[in-house]
Amino acid sequence: MTDNSELQQARVEPVTSWSKVWLIPLLALGVGVWMVYHQLSQQGPMIQIEFRSAEGLEPGKTKIRARDVEVGLVKEITLGKDLSSVLVTARMTADAAPLLTQDANFWVVRPKVSLSGISGLSTLLSGAYIKLEPGNSSEQALQFNGLDTPPLTPAGAPGLHLTLSSGQDFAYAAGDPILYKGMEVGKIDHVHFNVAERTVYYNAFIQAPYDKLITTHTRFWNISGVKMDLSAEGVSVQSGTFQTLLTNGVTFGVPEHLPQGEIVKERTYFKVYPDYEQATAPDYKFSKEFLLLFNDSVKGLYAGAPVTYRGLNIGKVLSVNLPLGLPKAYLDTHYQIPVLIALYPGLVGMSDDVAGRRLLVEQMDEWLQNGLRASLGNGNLLTGKQLIELSYAPTQENDMQLAKVQDYRLIPTVSGELSQLTEKFSALLDKFNALPLQDLSNNVNDMLTSSAQTMQELQTTLQDMQSMLGDVKEQKLISQLSATLNSVEKFAQDFSQGSSTQGDIQQTLQQIQRTLQQSQPLLQQLNQSPNRLIFSGQGEEPTPKAKGAQ
Numbered sequence: 001m002t003d004n005s006e007l008q009q010a011r012v013e014p015v016t017s018w019s020k021v022w023l024i025p026l027l028a029l030g031v032g033v034w035m036v037y038h039q040l041s042q043q044g045p046m047i048q049i050e051f052r053s054a055e056g057l058e059p060g061k062t063k064i065r066a067r068d069v070e071v072g073l074v075k076e077i078t079l080g081k082d083l084s085s086v087l088v089t090a091r092m093t094a095d096a097a098p099l100l101t102q103d104a105n106f107w108v109v110r111p112k113v114s115l116s117g118i119s120g121l122s123t124l125l126s127g128a129y130i131k132l133e134p135g136n137s138s139e140q141a142l143q144f145n146g147l148d149t150p151p152l153t154p155a156g157a158p159g160l161h162l163t164l165s166s167g168q169d170f171a172y173a174a175g176d177p178i179l180y181k182g183m184e185v186g187k188i189d190h191v192h193f194n195v196a197e198r199t200v201y202y203n204a205f206i207q208a209p210y211d212k213l214i215t216t217h218t219r220f221w222n223i224s225g226v227k228m229d230l231s232a233e234g235v236s237v238q239s240g241t242f243q244t245l246l247t248n249g250v251t252f253g254v255p256e257h258l259p260q261g262e263i264v265k266e267r268t269y270f271k272v273y274p275d276y277e278q279a280t281a282p283d284y285k286f287s288k289e290f291l292l293l294f295n296d297s298v299k300g301l302y303a304g305a306p307v308t309y310r311g312l313n314i315g316k317v318l319s320v321n322l323p324l325g326l327p328k329a330y331l332d333t334h335y336q337i338p339v340l341i342a343l344y345p346g347l348v349g350m351s352d353d354v355a356g357r358r359l360l361v362e363q364m365d366e367w368l369q370n371g372l373r374a375s376l377g378n379g380n381l382l383t384g385k386q387l388i389e390l391s392y393a394p395t396q397e398n399d400m401q402l403a404k405v406q407d408y409r410l411i412p413t414v415s416g417e418l419s420q421l422t423e424k425f426s427a428l429l430d431k432f433n434a435l436p437l438q439d440l441s442n443n444v445n446d447m448l449t450s451s452a453q454t455m456q457e458l459q460t461t462l463q464d465m466q467s468m469l470g471d472v473k474e475q476k477l478i479s480q481l482s483a484t485l486n487s488v489e490k491f492a493q494d495f496s497q498g499s500s501t502q503g504d505i506q507q508t509l510q511q512i513q514r515t516l517q518q519s520q521p522l523l524q525q526l527n528q529s530p531n532r533l534i535f536s537g538q539g540e541e542p543t544p545k546a547k548g549a550q
Contacts, residue, residue, distance in 0.1 A: 044072070044092035049106045049130070051146040054086040056110055056128030064090055064106075066132040071096035074130070088130070088146070096132070100142065103135030107147040149174075152189050153205040159186070160211035160264065164202040164220060164250070166272035172202055172248045179223065179251045185210035188250075202272075204250075217254050217261035220272045221279035224248040255280040284346040286357045289318065290364070291408035292374045292388070293336035296415060300386040305379065307341050307388040315343040317388060324406055340408070341374075341388055364409060373414045 054077050056062075064072030076089040092100065110128050130146075136156050152175055153159070166172075171191070178186035186206040193200050206214055250272060254260055257280075273279035298320055307315035319340040345356030364372075370392065377389040393414050403410060 044094045044097045045100065045142055046075075046089060046091055047072075047100060047142045047144065049088045049090065049144045049146045050080060050085050051088060051108065052085055052148060054088065056108060057088060057130075058127075061127070062129060064092070064096075064130045064132055066096060066099055066134065071099070071132060072130075090130070097140075099132060099134045100140055101135045101137040102139045102141045103137040104141070104144065105133040105135070105147055105151055106130055106144050107133075107150045109150070152187050157205070158208035158211075160206045160208075160214055161189075161267050162204045162206065162214070162264075163267060163269045164188075164204050164272050165199055165269065166202075166222070167199075171200055172250065176248045176250070178204055178206065179249055180210060180213060180253070181251075185213070212263055214252070214264045214268075215254060215261035216264060217258045218252050218264075218270065219255060219279040220250055220252045220270050221276055222248070222272060222274055223251045253279075257282065282346065284344040284352050286346070286352050286354065287315070287342040287344045288357050288360050288364075289340055289342050289408060290411050291322070291405050292339040292341060292411055292413050293405075294339060294376065294413050295334075295336055296376055298337050298339065298376065298386070300379075300384040301339070301376065301388075302385070305385065305387045307343065307390065308377070309348075309390040312347075314347040314390070315341055315388075318342050338405070339388070361409070364411075368411065372411070374411045375414050 051057075057074060057077055059074055059076055062074040063070050064074070070093075072090045072092040074088055074090045078087050078089070079085075080087050107130070108128055109131050131150070133151065133154060134156075153161075164172075172188050174188055174191055176188045177184045178188070186204055188202050189205050190203040191200065192203070252270075301317065301320055303317055303319055305317040306313045307317065317339060320337070322338040322340045324338050343360060344352070345360045346352035348360065350356035350359050371394060372390060373393040375389050375391065376386050379385040379387040390411075
């Protein structure tokens, strides 16, 4: 039997509420909190971009990239308040927050094919995306206006911005190249039309280091397409690069007669000239206007046509048929067409300043008194363009009746070479029409009739002469034939029977026959013994014997 004292007393321990199983959900909760914190710490601000269209954009798929690095994702696309645009809401990364400045640019990158090249081919597989181009501003922004087309010049790119303008009808487009000696050094960034001035201005950008080529004496000119020039030296064809054959283009340089000038360091205005000749021509600032009144046709004479003296360019035409308010209609018989020209003191050997212009006005009075006159000349026979030629001609009393018209000094005009040629040709036609053509025609007809009769008589005479010659030839042939026949007859008589010739022949033949009969025995012996002519007197031929034989 067991003793109760030996029994051990039971140990009672309190039960705890903590279990190791709770470590798993606590660990999962910590990971989740950390992931949320990491996600929130990596997220950047939410921005809105306004575009005209949402073509190619999808919420949750379209990405925002900067320098080909993903910096955001499109979250939502809604219509704008005015229903003319769309609002794209995107979440940016924290790293992209410093790029969100007020001058930052956004645009949609899509495949694009143009004359200047092909871009956005990578989006054919990946789809369109929004590209972010950082700006230079230090102020942050969350609202942006998207661009329809990407900017041609990145913000902050080293180089020089210029303003160009051209008075020509052609217009440059954004992206057209700016070349220097055939190498592309810049582009037209933007085109702006000033309605008030009715002038097109072009914002151009010259890349560094080529911006150091732009100086205060730089000239720009057009090199679009192909230019063909027909001159006394032949035909010359000029063109730019292959790109400028398809699009427009501009080039620049410093004319040889000018120094290089100072380098331009800020935005400056430059004029684009139509061609190289006009761009490199001296730019004279002072001129004086003069008026011409023409009786001849001014067809082919336009504003800008040159004014020349003995082939030298001394000015240009400013206006044709200038409205002077003269009390005459265009269709009046004595209406004179007013043409306004400008002469440059610098082109006539004077100084290009106010003193040179004053001297030109004073000298013009003396030149006009000595017979200086203006006329129309041919500038190009193929195109029919005309120009103004100044030359000295004999003066007339009525040349100086109109000294001035509305404060314009008048230069008397004379008929040009073409008009003089036309007048001479007209006078020649008048003299030709005054000739007695009917009488002359009748005389010519009579002369032709007499000539025909004379020719017929001459033909008859020739036929008679031919007949007479035929008779003469025939009689001469008959006499020659008769003489020949007489000779033949005489020869035949000589050989006829009973003639002396025939007797001689017969006697000769008889003698030949007797000789042959006498020679017959000798011929027989020779036939039998041919050696008889050598061994005469022996009956037999000698037989050869041996030595010592008898």
